[in-house]
Amino acid sequence: MISDLSNELDGYFAERTRRELFSGVVLITNSAGTVYEGAFGLASRAWQIPNQLDYRFDTASITKLFTAVATLQMIDQQLFSLDTSVVHYLELKNTAISPDVTAFHLLTHTSGIADDCEEEDGEDYEESWLREPCYAVSQAADFLPRFIHKPPNFAPGQGCRYCNCSFILLGLMIEKATGMDYRDYVRQHVFQPAGMSDSGFLHAGYVNERLAEGSDPVRDKAGNIAGYKRNIFSFPPIGTPDSGAHVTARDLEQFFHELKAGRLLSQELTSAFFKPSAFHSDKDGWQLHYGFALAFHVDAQGIIICCQKEGYNAGSSGVIRHYPDQDISIVILSNMAEGAWPPVEHLHSLVSSGRYRNCLDST
Numbered sequence: 001m002i003s004d005l006s007n008e009l010d011g012y013f014a015e016r017t018r019r020e021l022f023s024g025v026v027l028i029t030n031s032a033g034t035v036y037e038g039a040f041g042l043a044s045r046a047w048q049i050p051n052q053l054d055y056r057f058d059t060a061s062i063t064k065l066f067t068a069v070a071t072l073q074m075i076d077q078q079l080f081s082l083d084t085s086v087v088h089y090l091e092l093k094n095t096a097i098s099p100d101v102t103a104f105h106l107l108t109h110t111s112g113i114a115d116d117c118e119e120e121d122g123e124d125y126e127e128s129w130l131r132e133p134c135y136a137v138s139q140a141a142d143f144l145p146r147f148i149h150k151p152p153n154f155a156p157g158q159g160c161r162y163c164n165c166s167f168i169l170l171g172l173m174i175e176k177a178t179g180m181d182y183r184d185y186v187r188q189h190v191f192q193p194a195g196m197s198d199s200g201f202l203h204a205g206y207v208n209e210r211l212a213e214g215s216d217p218v219r220d221k222a223g224n225i226a227g228y229k230r231n232i233f234s235f236p237p238i239g240t241p242d243s244g245a246h247v248t249a250r251d252l253e254q255f256f257h258e259l260k261a262g263r264l265l266s267q268e269l270t271s272a273f274f275k276p277s278a279f280h281s282d283k284d285g286w287q288l289h290y291g292f293a294l295a296f297h298v299d300a301q302g303i304i305i306c307c308q309k310e311g312y313n314a315g316s317s318g319v320i321r322h323y324p325d326q327d328i329s330i331v332i333l334s335n336m337a338e339g340a341w342p343p344v345e346h347l348h349s350l351v352s353s354g355r356y357r358n359c360l361d362s363t
Contacts (some may be wrong), residue, residue, distance in 0.1 A: 005350075006036050012346065013040045020217050020225055022343060024318075024334030025053055027249040031327045037249070042210040043335065045228050053343025055212045056198060056246040059318050060311025063245040064167050064221035068107055068191050068293035069259065070182075071170045075103070079106040079177040082107075086169050090176065095148040100156045103173065106166035107292045108278045114150030115163045116143060126314045135205070135235045140171040140182055152203045160280040160290060164242040167293075182241055194258040196251040200237040204232050212248065212335040213302020231315025231337075243313065249331045252320055256329060260322075274307065274324075277304060307350075312337065319344050323351055 009026070014023035021043025027034070033042040039051040072083040074080055080089055087097055097113050105111035117128040128146075137143060147165045154161070171182040178185050183201045191199050202208040214231040239245045247255075276289030276296040286305060289296040297305040308321035317340035318333040330347050332340045 112154040116146035173272040196277035
């Protein structure tokens with residue numbers, strides 16, 4: 001059963017790769033171990049170097065998971081609380097951010113603060129860097145002028161709207177609480193204890209080994225590929241609390257496993273991490289809720305179908321999705337902006353059909 005499914009998925013991803021619709025890595029696990037893994041496409045289009053399973057990919061907003069865990073570690077250590085006022089704690093002056101905004105609001109996308117790019121309104125994050133050089137923004141504090149003076153979308157706790165810059169503020173709270181650079185803290189207290197030995201924050205200005213370079217095909221009016229566009233001017237040169245950490249698929253799955261097992265947070269906060277906190281919207285027969293960075297797909301009876309964190313940017317897309325009823329986890333990391341989305345829905349249809357449960361039963 002496993003070999004049949006592996007052959008089927010090999011064919012599916014090979015065909016998408018042939019059509020220049022996918023480039024990246026795929027990892028599927030369950031409680032028995034690895035169900036499927038594969039690497040497809042090119043890590044470097046310039047040098048025609050193929051992707052490998054141990055290559056590192058830009059995770060885009062999946063990085064928010066690491067920031068959320070680091071924030072909750074601060075709460076476990078009683079350095080601040082979920083109810084701490086962000087404005088007061090960071091001593092922010094002359095901003096449009098309400099002093100009623102708390103760490104909880106930031107974690108659950110219920111703060112109402114304005115984002116530097118309002119993607120839920122259709123604004124394009126890549127285009128936002130046409131107004132200033134992306135290489136000038138490398139620290140969390142560098143983002144502040146991009147959003148702190150913009151009027152809020154709603155009062156704290158009175159809505160739910162995805163907000164990248166909420167996690168910029170959380171990163172600043174982590175830095176103040178620890179006296180450490182955000183990236184150093186995450187390396188030492190999230191990546192290291194989770195066993196993520198191949199993960200890090202890779203600066204675009206330096207040579208980085210085993211890196212899948214982000215690029216997207218440029219198509220002409222007939223749909224033919226006319227070239228490829230690199231993404232090096234599409235976002236800051238190094239990851240920040242909202243986006244841009246680089247991981248392998250195996251490291252990301254390992255992080256999720258260690259988090260679920262309670263080895264990164266207290267039992268209380270581990271339990272809270274895997275529960276939805278805020279309703280966002282109705283979606284095709286299920287509801288979207290947010291928790292502490294995780295998104296939850298919930299059916300009409302209130303049962304969690306799956307939880308996930310996805311990331312998207314020019315030259316980058318990825319998702320980690322977990323199905324609690326079958327204990328199945330899916331990781332897709334792609335060095336193409338649209339690479340991850342049709343595959344994760346294809347895999348969802350297979351999970352929903354029980355194909356992976358059959359694999360587990362047959363081992």
